[in-house]
Amino acid sequence: MLHATISGNVVTQSTTATNHSILAFLTSTIGQISPARIRVDNNTVINNSTSGSTRGILVDTPDTSTSPSFDATVTNNSVAIGDSINGVSGLVAQARKASETCTSLSGNTVTFPNGTPSGIQGLRARQADTAVYDLQTSVSCTGTAATVLSCLNPSATTEVLGTINTVSPGTCLLPVTP
Known part of the structure; x- marks a missing residue:
């Protein structure tokens, strides 16, 4: 069981950066479930990259034939994207491949200081392939995944892709801290 917290960081990327500012790639040994609980909280990211491929914060399951099972709590982060052309x-x-996730996304802010590029969303929740994606609601934010995501992150434009289920408050688990 992996328990990890990324909290209280300030990350500023240069215009030449080619990778994501804060990255959590969850994976497993092929044929085995790999459990994890991660928390990404209260970080400030200024992404000035003009590569068109970097994200401020990315939680993902990129590896084929793997089956990570994880809880991700991504809260109170501030991300500024400076690339107004390739944003x-x-x-x-996101949950892809054969992963399973319970994700809590709330209080996040995403801004585009140089203007929002056409079709670009600030905060995206995405389910793909055979992944199971559960999005945690709150007492005051219920309904469809799109409604919940927007309600819990009012300072970010939001987008939901794929089939995302909503689950009750308290369903997603936090990492244990020493």
Whole structure:
């Protein structure tokens, strides 16, 4: 069981950066489930990259034939995307391949100081392939995944892709801290 917290960081990327500012790639040994609980909280990211491929914060399951099972709590982060031409989503939490996730996304802010590029969303929740994606609601934010995501992150434009289920408050688990 992996327990990890990324909190209280200030990350500023240069215009030549080619990777994401804060990155959590969850994976497993092929044929085995790999459990994890991660928390990405209270970080400030200034992404000035003009590569068109970097994200401020990315939680992802990129590896084929793997089956990570994880809880991700991504809260109270501030992401500024400076690339107004090639901009990409500022914060992405996605489950792909055969992964299973319970994700809590709230209080995040994504801004585009140089103007929002056409079609670009600030915060994206994405389910793909055979992944199971559960999005945690709150007492005051219920309904469809798109409604919940927007309600919990009012300072970010939001987008939901794929089939995302909503689950009750308290369903997603936090990492244990020493």
